[in-house]
Amino acid sequence: MRIERLRLADFRNYVELDWRPAPGVSVLVGPNGAGKTNLLEAAFLALVGHSPRTRREEEMIRQGAGEARIAAEVEAGGHRSALRLRLAPEGKRIELDGRPVERLGELPFRFPAVLFQPGDLLLAQGAAAARRHFLDEVGREWSRSYDAALAATRKALAERNALLRRLGPGASPKSAALLLEAWNEAFATAAAGLLRRRLALLGGLVGELRRVHAALSGEEALSVRYASSLPAAGELLAAGGGPPAAAAEEAQQLEESLRDALRKALERVLPAELERGFTLVGPHRDDLRLHLRGRDVRVFGSQGEQRAVALAMRIAQFALLRARRGEPPLLLLDDVFSELDGERRERLLGLLLPEAEQTWITAAEEGQPAGSGALLAIAGSERVKWFRVFSGSIGEVPGGDRAAPSR
């Protein structure tokens, strides 16, 4: 996955930009607020369909401009494509080779990108939602049908929750029995499809995560468990259920048994659900539990341990997608070096760069950022290009010294 040319108009602090990134590693240096992260955001937005930073999309339109535009010339899986995005206050529209993209959720599968950003610490530190979001992000890049399963589950969940609220705590489930059964069935069907895909994804991801974490931290103690509100799902995974290459028939059987388990669980918790007005079991209640030496990283991990786990999750995402897709995703590293010591930085680069193709790295410092030596040694100096970003413009820095940006 590679972006050959990126053009921006009225995006964040860019009035206009026309940039050809290096085929290998592009290092973006410049002061804070220059627009380095905005470039990564623009690439991510055009490829994957949403901003990694904000849900309020209007804020990406440059102040005083009516709409923002991004055009990316992309090479993926041996095919060249042109992505065009228009972002206006009424909404956004993405075109792929001149045709509007109807389902944005399908973009990540076509144009996978892996972004490391400082906020990733939440993967280890934050609530379960952050880790579910991570699984779903990787899932969409990993399988074409993941997005449809996720969308159906969310829809069925919203409908079922609306029904529970409508019926309310006093409802006699008898009068609404048919309706509840119908929505239990619809939700269980959709959710079993999502759970089955999550388990298959985890079948590959957990191993990568443990391997990568060991290599990054020098420890081997990370244990990873899918903690499901549906106990059967956790057991199936522990028992080796949902291997990545499960035969279609096995997959179907697994999905059936998940659906049965969900059906039963939904019947069991119904009184509590009517009381509280939302669905209490399903993939929307699950978590990925991470333990080091038997202790929950989220609660007991040091800042350093949490950072290593979060980085390992991103590296595992990258490694899994690379193996599955046969080519590396676009790798975006936003300001990840400043918080790492020299040794960790070298390990991170050592795990990623030999496996990566196109990579964009931002570094806040002026001049040669920390870790440049390791970067050049690992990537090979001929694969690395240096760019200086300065208030919405970009210029290549020949040989990596501090030349003024061209405008």
Added chain:
Amino acid sequence: MEYAAPIARLIAELERLPGVGPKTAQRLALHLLNRPREEVAALASALLEAKDRIHPCSVCANLTDTDPCAICGDPRRDESLLCVVEEPKDVIALERTHEFHGRYHVLMGAISPLSGVGPDDLRIEPLLARLKEGKIREVVLATDPDVEGEATAMYLARLLKPLGVKTSRLARGLPEGGDLDYVDEVTLARALEGRRAI
């Protein structure tokens, strides 16, 4: 400067159409004004004629200019086979496959607690009345392959069970989350062939 009142009114009326925003409404209005008078008159009379002559069939609720509609009134159709769909457009989609020779029943929607649509808001009572006549042996539940369509099919399957009619659902292979009338004919014909009992 504002548009003259008649243009402004035309734009305002066009804007009320689904999927038409202010810009499109303006473009359509100016386009219409540039066309010959006969062409505009043909459009206006087509609108009125359709509105005056088309009504839902009293049996199946499909849109028709006769009553009963051409399908309900066709004696060559298999009256033991009934296909339940969400919208009149789904009848057209299924008819295009030339694979189905039974009759139809349009629900006029799908169950959606989120949008406040319950079973009582759909044409389920008339469906039960048709089944009570005793001629129908199989009901094909061809609601959309999205979650609301699935839930509606599940609901009907359970509701019809005590009546002893066979119920079946269109086979998978349909794209999830899609409208039935967007599915290409080949896929739809195949799904109809492989319908399963639920």
